Amino acid sequence: MDVASLLARRRMTRSFDGSPVELDWLVGACETALLAPTAGHSAGVHLSVVGHEHVGEYLEVATDPEWRERSARYAGWARAGGLVLVSSSVSAYLGRYGEPDKAAAGLAVRDNWPVPYWHGDAAMATMALLLLVEEAGLGAGLWGAFRNVGAVRDWAGLGDDELFATVFVGSPDGRDRPSASLARAVPTRAERVRTIP
Numbered sequence: 001m002d003v004a005s006l007l008a009r010r011r012m013t014r015s016f017d018g019s020p021v022e023l024d025w026l027v028g029a030c031e032t033a034l035l036a037p038t039a040g041h042s043a044g045v046h047l048s049v050v051g052h053e054h055v056g057e058y059l060e061v062a063t064d065p066e067w068r069e070r071s072a073r074y075a076g077w078a079r080a081g082g083l084v085l086v087s088s089s090v091s092a093y094l095g096r097y098g099e100p101d102k103a104a105a106g107l108a109v110r111d112n113w114p115v116p117y118w119h120g121d122a123a124m125a126t127m128a129l130l131l132l133v134e135e136a137g138l139g140a141g142l143w144g145a146f147r148n149v150g151a152v153r154d155w156a157g158l159g160d161d162e163l164f165a166t167v168f169v170g171s172p173d174g175r176d177r178p179s180a181s182l183a184r185a186v187p188t189r190a191e192r193v194r195t196i197p
């Protein structure tokens, strides 16, 4: 399937059928996703694969009992067939941009980055992974990193990495509850593309 069709078909999956995703396949897809661009060839993005049997454990760490109690989507997420933590090493970028061919940019110091490239690289690898999942006929759902981030980092042994997102992967069970976000009136894609005269 061509890229435009994959992009058109891909939508977040938030309810899975409980079947495991083959671990070797997921590891291979992650390695392929890391063909994504990486600033200065820093290669500081890491993809940590969590197998089906550990999804529940991840959710215990990544969420709170109150959330699990009240979330209408919790059960659907918990049936994911595996997941991938996307993280990046800030020091890999600071180190790379401190090398002689890059040092003039002044980016060896974290506070000098107007746009943190480590998050950009993480997003690129994440998008590549979403498309590979789609191509494989599976579904993926994304969580940004905003809740229990330190606990997840410790649990997964991410060290100093910054967590960018969690990608749940599995077979969709068709019981998704559409996100309230989709009901928002947003500018069309055409309105968000402009040609500078």
Ligand SMILES: Cc1cc2nc3c(=O)[nH]c(=O)nc-3n(C[C@H](O)[C@H](O)[C@H](O)COP(=O)(O)O)c2cc1C
Residues within 6 Å of the ligand: 010, 011, 012, 014, 142, 143, 144, 145, 165, 179, 181, 182
């Ligand atoms: C950085 C980022 C963080 C996101 N975090 C969440 C999240 O925490 N929970 C969730 O259900 N969806 C999350 N999403 C998915 C968006 O809600 C979703 O992409 C958007 O509503 C458009 O839907 P679509 O991807 O199905 O087209 C996130 C997406 C991005 C790019």
